[in-house]
Amino acid sequence: MNPIALFGGTFDPVHYGHLGMARSAFTQLEVQKLLVLPASNPYQKGRLPFASGHHRVAMLKLAFKDDPDIEIDERELHRQGATYTFDTLRELRALYGKTASLVWLIGADAFARLDTWHRWDELFGLAHFAVIDRPSHRLQIQDGSAAFRSEVDARITSLIDTHSRPCGGVVILGMAPPPISSTDMRDSIARGDSVRGMTPDAVCDYIEQHKLYRPEEKA
Numbered sequence: 001m002n003p004i005a006l007f008g009g010t011f012d013p014v015h016y017g018h019l020g021m022a023r024s025a026f027t028q029l030e031v032q033k034l035l036v037l038p039a040s041n042p043y044q045k046g047r048l049p050f051a052s053g054h055h056r057v058a059m060l061k062l063a064f065k066d067d068p069d070i071e072i073d074e075r076e077l078h079r080q081g082a083t084y085t086f087d088t089l090r091e092l093r094a095l096y097g098k099t100a101s102l103v104w105l106i107g108a109d110a111f112a113r114l115d116t117w118h119r120w121d122e123l124f125g126l127a128h129f130a131v132i133d134r135p136s137h138r139l140q141i142q143d144g145s146a147a148f149r150s151e152v153d154a155r156i157t158s159l160i161d162t163h164s165r166p167c168g169g170v171v172i173l174g175m176a177p178p179p180i181s182s183t184d185m186r187d188s189i190a191r192g193d194s195v196r197g198m199t200p201d202a203v204c205d206y207i208e209q210h211k212l213y214r215p216e217e218k219a
Contacts, residue, residue, distance in 0.1 A: 002032040003101035003162045006092065006127065008076070008085060011038050011056050012049040012182050013207060014063045015199045020177035021132055022070060025105055028173050029130060029162055034105075035073040035092075036060055043082035044116070050186060051212050053077040062202040086119040089126035101166050102127040105173075115148035124155060128162050128169045132177075189213040 005025035157169040
């Protein structure tokens, strides 16, 4: 069974690094489709996103408009309170059934802090994790808790395992996305610099049209 990939984040705004991570799921994991899940209240960041959920969804739809196998899933935007991946995965598991293979895409830096997430040790019973191991952010779990290190070490597996089991594995995806971050983009926009080349032109046009990430908008 070909897996279903899940890609969560704030996407504030979406950029070519995000697009590269999403498309790696198709080339390396051979998924049947991918759900992009913009967060409403990413409590780990300690602040709300700068752009509204409405604007972030609109930019995501523009960024992925030529990818029919990529869907924008807005369920987290309609949930009150902190955005917990556990709640999202539980909903998706109920939707797709016990036998569907679900794979959560995550950067190596975020995965190294997984043991700070809400009900983190229960997440493996709901999905696999595909860790994006980038040259600038290599997977390092030695700084995590002993329980986290033990859990991950026992779950490292091969890509084929995501096709034969519904959840429970940790696989490593290698890629070298462009060195772009949403923070850098917002800072560039605030300075009045262009961000063309960091994200599709349609997204740039949308940001300019709606005057997003300008200093007065933050204020």
